[in-house]
Amino acid sequence: MKITIIGSGVVGQTLAAAFHSQGHQVWMATRNPDETAKRTVEDPQSGESFAHWHAENPGVTLVSFGQVPDGSEVLVNATGGMVSLDALDQIGADKIGSKVLLDVANPLDFSQGFPPTLAYCNTDSLGERIQQRFPGARVVKALNTVNFRVMVQPDIVPGAHNLFMCGDDPGAKEVVLGLLASLGWPRGRVLDLGGIGAARGTEMLMPLWLGLMVQMGSPIMNFEIRRP
Amino acid sequence: MKITIIGSGVVGQTLAAAFHSQGHQVWMATRNPDETAKRTVEDPQSGESFAHWHAENPGVTLVSFGQVPDGSEVLVNATGGMVSLDALDQIGADKIGSKVLLDVANPLDFSQGFPPTLAYCNTDSLGERIQQRFPGARVVKALNTVNFRVMVQPDIVPGAHNLFMCGDDPGAKEVVLGLLASLGWPRGRVLDLGGIGAARGTEMLMPLWLGLMVQMGSPIMNFEIRRP
Structure with missing residues (x-):
C-alpha cells in the first residue's frame, strides 16, 4: 500500500521502517523536511538521531506536509x-x-512537567476532534496504548x-x-470498541499507563483483557 | 478486624458478606437503615433485594452513618x-x-445516561478528594477497577x-x-501505583472498562499487566 506517516518522531520512525520493510511504499511528512533530515540530536527514547535513522531507512521518502502524495491510501497520525x-x-x-487516517497519538500536555495531563478527555478525545475536523476522513484510533x-x-x-481499535468506518x-496483523498483532488480539467516541477510553488509559511505567521502571508492557 | 462498609448497594453487600464470612466483625452504614432494611426491589445487577440479602447475612449489623462504631479499624467506601x-x-x-479508609468507588455521573462520564478526572480524582477532605484518614484506593x-x-x-492500589500511608x-489476599488476590497481583494521586489513573480506566463491557457483553473481566 501507499502509506504516509505524519510526524518524524520515534513513533513515526518506527512505523515507517516497519511498513517499508514489509514492502509498502512509505512517505514521512514533517513540517520542515530539510531541518528534520539534518537532526543529529539523539532521541532519548530510541538513542538514535533522525539523521542516523534516515541513513538506515533511505527508502522512506521525507516530504513536507504540503507534499503528502495524493495517492496515499493510508495516513498515519504519529505526531505529538x-x-x-x-x-x-x-x-x-x-x-x-x-483516506483511512490511523490515529496513534494521545493529547498529552507536558507543559506542567511529568506526569502530563490530557489536554482534553472524558467528554472529548483527540480521535473525535480529528474526525470532527475532517468529516470525510475514515479515522481509526489504534496503537495509542x-x-x-x-x-x-x-x-x-x-x-x-x-x-484497542475504534472508528466509524x-x-x-x-x-x-x-496492517496490524502485518506488525504481529493477530486479528483476535485487536479489540474493536465501536465508534470513534471510544477513543476517549483508550486515551484516558494514559495516566494509568504512565503510572505503571514509573512503578515498573519500563515502558515495555501491555494490557491483556482476561475473561471467562 | 472490625470493618464498617459504607453503602448498601451490591458492592457494599458483596464486600460485607465476604468479610463477614472470613470471621471479621462487619457493620454496614447507610443513610436510613430502617428504609434500607425494608427494600424489596431486586437490584438489576445482583438479581436480589436488600431485604433478601440481609436475611441471608444477618451477621452484618446495619447502622446509620451517625452510628458507625468508633472501634472500626477499617472503613470501606462502597457508596456511589x-x-x-x-x-x-x-x-x-x-x-x-x-482510620484506614478503603475507597472502592468511581465518580461516575449517569445524569446524562449511558455511558456515564466522570464527574472529575485528569487533574483530580475521588480518591484525592476524600484524602483532602479528611487529611487524617489513611485512604487507600483499590478494587474500583x-x-x-x-x-x-x-x-x-x-x-x-x-x-491496582494507591495511597499515601x-x-x-x-x-x-x-484484606485483598483474604478475598483471593495474592500480594503479587496487586500493583502498587504509589501515592493517592494515582487514583486518577485507575478511575480514568472506567470509560475503557465500560466500552469493553458493552462490546464483550459482560462485566466479568479484568486487566492483566503483561511485561517481560
Whole structure:
C-alpha cells in the first residue's frame, strides 16, 4: 500500500521502517523536511538521531506536509497529540479527503512537567476532534496504548495482550486490521470498541499507563483483557 | 478486624458478606437503615433485594452513618462515587479520624445516561478528594477497577489478572493487602501505583472498562499487566 506517516518522531520512525520493510511504499511528512533530515540530536527514547535513522531507512521518502502524495491510501497520525490538529490542517482537508487516517497519538500536555495531563478527555478525545475536523476522513484510533517498540514487536511482551481499535468506518477498520496483523498483532488480539467516541477510553488509559511505567521502571508492557 | 462498609448497594453487600464470612466483625452504614432494611426491589445487577440479602447475612449489623462504631479499624467506601463525600461528611471527620479508609468507588455521573462520564478526572480524582477532605484518614484506593463479583471471586476470570492500589500511608496499604489476599488476590497481583494521586489513573480506566463491557457483553473481566 501507499502509506504516509505524519510526524518524524520515534513513533513515526518506527512505523515507517516497519511498513517499508514489509514492502509498502512509505512517505514521512514533517513540517520542515530539510531541518528534520539534518537532526543529529539523539532521541532519548530510541538513542538514535533522525539523521542516523534516515541513513538506515533511505527508502522512506521525507516530504513536507504540503507534499503528502495524493495517492496515499493510508495516513498515519504519529505526531505529538498537542500538535496533531495543526499538522493535519497543514496537510489540508482536500488532501486528507476520504483516506483511512490511523490515529496513534494521545493529547498529552507536558507543559506542567511529568506526569502530563490530557489536554482534553472524558467528554472529548483527540480521535473525535480529528474526525470532527475532517468529516470525510475514515479515522481509526489504534496503537495509542503501547510503547513504540511494542507497536512493531508485540512479542517482546509475553502473553496474548491486546490492542484497542475504534472508528466509524468498517472498511477502514479492515485496512487497519490488515496492517496490524502485518506488525504481529493477530486479528483476535485487536479489540474493536465501536465508534470513534471510544477513543476517549483508550486515551484516558494514559495516566494509568504512565503510572505503571514509573512503578515498573519500563515502558515495555501491555494490557491483556482476561475473561471467562 | 472490625470493618464498617459504607453503602448498601451490591458492592457494599458483596464486600460485607465476604468479610463477614472470613470471621471479621462487619457493620454496614447507610443513610436510613430502617428504609434500607425494608427494600424489596431486586437490584438489576445482583438479581436480589436488600431485604433478601440481609436475611441471608444477618451477621452484618446495619447502622446509620451517625452510628458507625468508633472501634472500626477499617472503613470501606462502597457508596456511589457521586455521593461518597456527602456520606463521609455525615459520618464526620471525628469518627473517621486516622482510620484506614478503603475507597472502592468511581465518580461516575449517569445524569446524562449511558455511558456515564466522570464527574472529575485528569487533574483530580475521588480518591484525592476524600484524602483532602479528611487529611487524617489513611485512604487507600483499590478494587474500583473490577465488577463486584470479581472483587470477591477473582478466579471467575482466568489468568493472573491484576488489581491496582494507591495511597499515601504504607501501613494502611499493608492492611488492605491483607484484606485483598483474604478475598483471593495474592500480594503479587496487586500493583502498587504509589501515592493517592494515582487514583486518577485507575478511575480514568472506567470509560475503557465500560466500552469493553458493552462490546464483550459482560462485566466479568479484568486487566492483566503483561511485561517481560
